Amino acid sequence: MKRIIILLVIPIMLLAQTREKYPQATEVWSKPEEIKAISNWAGSVDGISVSADGKTLYISVAGIAVTELSDTGWTTPYKLGSHINIDYFVQTPAITPSGKRLFYTWLMGSLWHMYYSDWDSFKNDWGKPVNCGPEVNIPYYGISGVTAPDDTTIIFTRPNASYISYYNNTTKQYNTVKDFPSEGLNFSSDYGITTTQDLSKVYYLSTQPDTTLDGRYYLKEDLVVCYKKANSSDYTRPYVLNISYQADTLYFTREYSKRGQAYPTITADGKTLFFVATYHDKQTVYVSHMLIDENGIPVSVDYESLSLPSSFKLYSPYPNPFNATTTIEYELNKESKISITIYDTLGRKVKELLNAIKQAGRHKTAFNASGLSSGVYLVVLNTSSGFSVKKLTYLK
Structure with a gap:
């Protein structure tokens, strides 16, 4: 089951003419590079998660696969076992910073429900799937994005809202689901969400009006970041990464055939960002490195x-x-x-x-x-x- 990044055409010109564009973030990222080991092996990628050290990528492509960074580049991906990859209806991977717990979603009827597996060091393989629990997998609403800032916390998105949940050692499930970052304040993203480990920054997909090459108005997808305010649970307004505004330029100069972006995932240090994009028609994985942080310091x-x-x-x-x-x-x-x-x-x-x-x-x-x-x-x-x-x- 593939999720395709969709460009939503908006016939109402007034929307794009009157809405102010989001400002650009002060942090600067390098021009994204396509990970050829993935694009040469996989079809359309519809979810990714990176390990804390940036050396292992879990990708969703007709199941969950893994690629690792060696001294000569990324290795050819391989699929996880059939106890996780059941009938290909598996996606939205999220690995914890310790690398010992892997989340993913299974298609249950018409909804995506979240499960996890723990690493079994004796078998040298992932353990059996465990349902994250009824508070996470509620009726009528599927999971569209997951990130795990630590081994006992998950942040996930349902349509038009984001939530946080904590692991219960007794039930072995996740409960006490709350709005994230606070009640009534949510990050709306149907195509992934990721945070720095200390939750000081949240990266996700947002849309804003723009035009196509032939002048039609539509909602384009941008990678944005929100910064946590000091002494508050609140976050700033979204700031668009230079990656997205640069993609606009390259789209209009025809270096990129499309500019859709989705499913951001970031290393534990917050300095390397992976995401899915359709710059050259194929929906595959790109990587970008932070060059200058939000304080203007080279990285x-x-x-x-x-x-x-x-x-x-x-x-x-x-x-x-x-x-x-x-x-x-x-x-x-x-x-x-x-x-x-x-x-x-x-x-x-x-x-x-x-x-x-x-x-x-x-x-x-x-x-x-x-x-x-x-x-x-x-x-x-x-x-x-x-x-x-x-x-x-x-x-x-």
Whole structure:
């Protein structure tokens, strides 16, 4: 059972002319990259969830499948066991930060109900499905999105509303379902929801009026973020990610054939975002890295640094400021597939300097900015172990 991202055509021109567009978020994300290992293997993807460290993706495509990030890229996905993938009517995966509990929805009649399985370390496989309980799986309303900020909490969406529920150790089910984030205040999203682990940010799908290439008005889908207000259970208004407004530009310049987006999922550190999009007609998975956070600070993430010495380092480019050439130096402690890419401060890809497997050691590459406008740019070193961002200032 596939959910297709639908563009809703709106015949009333007044709606798009009078409604103010959501402002753009101050955090900046890189131009999304398609995960070829998934798009080459799978049909239409209609749900995803990423592990805390960003190295395992659970995808919904005629059942739940898994792909893992290796030193040479994402592996070919494989399906979970038949005790979870029953008759292909399984979707909406959500993995907990510990990686020990996996949620998913089964089609029960005409509604999607939520179940979970715990990891069985003895069998080295997921355990039997457990119904999340009658307070979650109520009659008449199915589940359209799930995220798990910790092992005992789920946040999920039903049509036009979002809820939070907590695990009961006695019943082994989830109960005390409440409006999320508070009574009467909900995030409305039929195509997924995700939060940072501390619930300081909520990412989901929102719609706003726009036009098609031929001038028709319709509701387009945007990835948005809401920030938790200080000393409050309330959140700010939605801010559109630069990913979505950039997709608008690329749609009208015909680099993208469509601009639908859905099912966001974010790593535990809040720095790598995966989502489903139809940029090139096929509904598949894309990944984007945070370049600048909401406070204007460049971002670096090393997924292995908590348990091992850092596996890579991006040094400050020199000279900086520069005109018109600067040197970018980096170091790897193991052979890795890497890329070095230049972005502008809106997250638009300017130039890819390198995309190759490199040996361990210290390396250099040059960036010539001739032909570009003066200003601030971002250099991003991306590896299977993480990524790092440095600012560059080009002065003609």
